[in-house]
Amino acid sequence: MADIYDNRKRSEIMARxxxxxxxxxxxxxxxxxxxxxxxxxxxxxxPGRPDIVFSRYRKVIFVHGCFWHGHERCPKAKRPATNSAFWNGKLSRNLQRDQENAAALRRAGWRVLVVWECETIDREQLTAKISRFLDGDNGSRA
Structure with missing residues (x-):
């Protein structure tokens, strides 16, 4: 199936x-x-310009979009059927870059948490996940 927008309109959409x-x-x-x-x-x-940085605890959080970062088993991460060579290459490079950035941060002594776009829907579960990560080995916040 061909794109329903012309190149100019698609470019405007993607720029947003x-x-x-x-x-x-x-x-x-x-x-x-x-x-x-x-x-x-x-x-x-x-490395990777983490979305949220807790310098005091040497911890970072990346907030990844399910589509752009290839969240496994997530319906939002379905790859487009058209222009598949382009999208497969682009999204695979994103995954590789994410892994390289996380590895570089870990080597530098940082702890890394990835929060997926779809995980932000359930605020209670999200709060528990972030709390476990940040409270993990910090002791108190004082």
Missing amino acids: VRATGTKPELIVRRVAHGLGYRFRLHRRDL
């Missing part, structure tokens, strides 16, 4: 896809802040 300040990212930030944690955003000096 944001890398930072997405709805899932804002939800994760609100949860972490609500748990009493303070953080920095998108530190350029760290």
Whole structure:
């Protein structure tokens, strides 16, 4: 099936896809802040520019879109049937880059958590996941 938009319109649509300040990212930030944690955003000096950085604890959170980062067994991560060579290559490179960035952070002594877009729907489960990650081996936040 061919694209229903011409190249110019498709380019306009794709230009609106944001890398930072997405709805899932804002939800994760609100949860972490609500748990009493303070953080920095998108530190350029760290591999992959993590979405949320807890420098004091040497922990980072990446908030991944299910489609763009290939969340396994998620209906939102279904790859397009058209132009499959392009999409398979692009999405595979995204997965490889994510793994390389996480490995580089771990080698540098950082703990890494990935929160998927679909996990932000259930606020209770999300809060528990983030709390386990951040409270894990920190002791208290004081």
